[in-house]
Each structure stands twice: as structure tokens, then as C-alpha cells.
Amino acid sequence: MNDLDELKRYIVAHARGQRIGKLQEKLDSIVDDGDGPGSWVTQWSAAAAALERRGQLLPASRHYIMARFPYPDRPTRTRAAHDAAATFERWRAGRDLHPLDFEHDGHPVRCWQSGLSSARPRPLVVIMGGHLTVKEQWAPRLGVFRRLGLAAVVADIPRIGGNTVPYDAGAHRFLSSLLDAVGDRADVRQTYAIALSFSGHLALRCALEDPRLRGVVTAGAPIRSFFTDEAWQARLPRVTTDTLSHLTGLGLDQLGDWVIGPAQLAALRIPVAAVASTRDEIIPREDLLVLRDNVRDFRMLVHDDVHGAPNHTLESMAWTALSIQRMRGRSALPLRLLLRAARLRAAL
Structure with a gap:
């Protein structure tokens, strides 16, 4: 309970x-x-x-x-x-939102997709939530990215919803299998990830191995200290520790090999953008600092908020979409105006 x-x-x-x-x-x-x-x-x-x-x-x-x-x-x-x-x-049913099924190492994965086309392959954005969410929470937003000229896929992280891949140190490789599965219907050489919380960790590990991933936008992703700082781990809420244990079958003290180190982050050749919360009680501040200090092309949006920035949802969403367009080198005036409006609304 x-x-x-x-x-x-x-x-x-x-x-x-x-x-x-x-x-x-x-x-x-x-x-x-x-x-x-x-x-x-x-x-x-x-x-x-x-x-x-x-x-x-x-x-x-x-x-x-x-x-x-x-x-x-x-x-x-x-x-x-x-x-x-x-x-x-x-x-x-009847909407431009369709199932995408593939396998990774014999494990079935079901996603939702919009905009895949063999006749007109577009750059791809892959969206994933964290360890507490399911893909159906994000799927209705795929149309936003289709209107920006992207094909879009939303996936569960391993062991959640339609993703039966084991959640272990190699779980990030299911993303490469996803790209293989849609390679004939999207320009996967230009793939971008919106990966929140624990899926941000997966996306960054994938980017270290798969050059098709050209940019990552994340928020509250564990990087290093979350997996190693025993004092921090002792203060984590049960909803986090119990869920991770359920998904991985491991205790926090067994996740040390999940660390992404400074040298690995420095080796990234892609832009990374992150939404951060100054009062994040799940992800240590050091995990944000190691990103800032080692990723070559790094942008950050900081909120005075707790994990997930619940008081800044619209601003974070607008900034995330804008970050994807920046990574693509595309103009995004409507998104800039939306971001400005969201900030004004938050201030009021």
C-alpha cells in the first residue's frame, strides 16, 4: 500500500x-x-x-x-x-494516431505514432515520460509536432504499459530498435528525443551509442549522484523508490552502473536542453550541474519549483517544443510568442 x-x-x-x-x-x-x-x-x-x-x-x-x-x-x-x-x-479511432509495434530482443513494444510515411519520410521526434507515466498521457500532443513538420512517436519506458523490455542497464537500446522499426517511414538520421525524468537518462545513454539521435530535451533526469549518493537516496519518497524497485527488480544500491559520467557527457556531440527545478526533491542538484559543466551544447530552463515543475506546466511545454525547433535550426516565432504568454501567465 x-x-x-x-x-x-x-x-x-x-x-x-x-x-x-x-x-x-x-x-x-x-x-x-x-x-x-x-x-x-x-x-x-x-x-x-x-x-x-x-x-x-x-x-x-x-x-x-x-x-x-x-x-x-x-x-x-x-x-x-x-x-x-x-x-x-x-x-x-479515426484520428491520425496509429499503433506502432516492434520487438527489441524478443520483447514486444507498442507505441503510438503520427506522421510516419514511406512516401514522405520526415525527421522524427520520440517522446517518453518518466517512470510514473504511460504513453497515453502524451499521445494526444503528437499532432503539435506533425504540424511542425516532424513525424512523432510516443513510447513507454521499459516495463510500463506497452513496453515489455526489461528495465536494466541496457534498456536504452530499445530506442535504437524503435528507430530501426521506422527507418523506412521517417528520416531517423534526424531524430530528436523529448524524454522526461527517468526516460531522459535512457535517451542520453542511447545518444552515446546511436548517432541518429541528434538532440535531447529532458527534465529532472537522473545522471550520476541519484545513483550513488546514499544520503540523498535515504530521503527519497517511497513512491519513487517503490516504483523503481517494481520496474527494475533492484534496490537503489544496485544501480551504480547506471551512472553517466562527466567524460561520457563531454563526448556527446549533440545539443541537450533541460528543464530544472530549484527545489527538486527527487533529482540531486549535482545531476543538473554535471550536465551543465560537461555537455558542450547545453541550454537550461530553471523554475523555482519542485520535481516536475507542476506550477510551470505550460511554460515548460512551450520551451520544450521551442528547443526542438532550435536544435533543427528552424524558425519558431509562434512558439516564442506562446512561451512569452506562458511566462506572463505564470508571473500573474
Whole structure:
């Protein structure tokens, strides 16, 4: 059973990114993390079912995703995860949003894609969330990148949702298999990654080995101290440590070989951009500094916020899209204006 206060605290960034309305009212109605009336999974699932009955399939899927948070640890959450995927599948029918299936080392992976075309291969953007999210949270945004002239794929990180690849020290190589799978329908020699939190770690490790990855935008990615600083690890919330243990089958003290060192970062020949939070309680400040001090082409957006920057969602989204266009050497005036508006809104 999860710590209820932690669930309520760490769902905020995810819920705001999913445009979940009346969030505090919903959280106040939850009294425990069991399976009975008033529990986390029951309340979120009931809200999702009510939306589903009204035909509001995307909001329903988003509420089911909240119900399975932080991961399917028992049958009720597993059912919520299934319902999230099923309602999303119904919502996306008839839209330019299609399944992409491939295998990595014999492990099936399902993604969502938009804009892949053998007749007109476009540069590719790959989007991944962190260790607490599923691809259906990000898939509705693929159209934004299609309108920017990119093909787009959204993937789960290993052991989440449609990605059955083991989450181990070699898990980042599934990204190369993804690029192989779409190489006839996208210009994968120009691939960019938007990789948040723990998927940022995966994307950077992939970039060290695969030259097709031409830029990475991340936020709150573990790099070095997260995997080695025992004092920091002792202060981490259970929602982080329990989820990582569930996904990897390992304790934090067994992840030392996941470190990306300064020499590896210095060897990167691609631009890297990162959203940072000054009060990040998950990722040590040193992990951001090692990026800043060693990556040759590095940009940073800093928020006075906690992990995930829940109070700056729109600004982070606009800056992320703008960063991709900068990496491509493309003009992005509308995105600059959107970023300016988001900053003004945050200030007000």
C-alpha cells in the first residue's frame, strides 16, 4: 500500500499536465489507498467511468491513468490501467494516431505514432515520460509536432504499459530498435528525443551509442549522484523508490552502473536542453550541474519549483517544443510568442 500523502503530492504535476479539473476536490474525497469506498483507485476509477458514460473518452482515459498511479501493484490498479488504454483506443479511432509495434530482443513494444510515411519520410521526434507515466498521457500532443513538420512517436519506458523490455542497464537500446522499426517511414538520421525524468537518462545513454539521435530535451533526469549518493537516496519518497524497485527488480544500491559520467557527457556531440527545478526533491542538484559543466551544447530552463515543475506546466511545454525547433535550426516565432504568454501567465 502506498503512502496516501505522497500520492496526493506527486499526482499534481501529472494531473495538471492532463488538464484534470477540480483536482483538490477529487483528492479531498480520497481517504486511503485500499480497494474499498473512498480509496485512491475507487474514487479515480468512478470519476473515469462517469466521464466514459458521457462519451468523454479522453478525459475518462486520463482519470483511469490517475487511478493506476503510481503503477499497477494489485488487480484494481491493473484493471484501471487496462481501462485507461481501452478508452484511449476508442478515443483515437479515426484520428491520425496509429499503433506502432516492434520487438527489441524478443520483447514486444507498442507505441503510438503520427506522421510516419514511406512516401514522405520526415525527421522524427520520440517522446517518453518518466517512470510514473504511460504513453497515453502524451499521445494526444503528437499532432503539435506533425504540424511542425516532424513525424512523432510516443513510447513507454521499459516495463510500463506497452513496453515489455526489461528495465536494466541496457534498456536504452530499445530506442535504437524503435528507430530501426521506422527507418523506412521517417528520416531517423534526424531524430530528436523529448524524454522526461527517468526516460531522459535512457535517451542520453542511447545518444552515446546511436548517432541518429541528434538532440535531447529532458527534465529532472537522473545522471550520476541519484545513483550513488546514499544520503540523498535515504530521503527519497517511497513512491519513487517503490516504483523503481517494481520496474527494475533492484534496490537503489544496485544501480551504480547506471551512472553517466562527466567524460561520457563531454563526448556527446549533440545539443541537450533541460528543464530544472530549484527545489527538486527527487533529482540531486549535482545531476543538473554535471550536465551543465560537461555537455558542450547545453541550454537550461530553471523554475523555482519542485520535481516536475507542476506550477510551470505550460511554460515548460512551450520551451520544450521551442528547443526542438532550435536544435533543427528552424524558425519558431509562434512558439516564442506562446512561451512569452506562458511566462506572463505564470508571473500573474
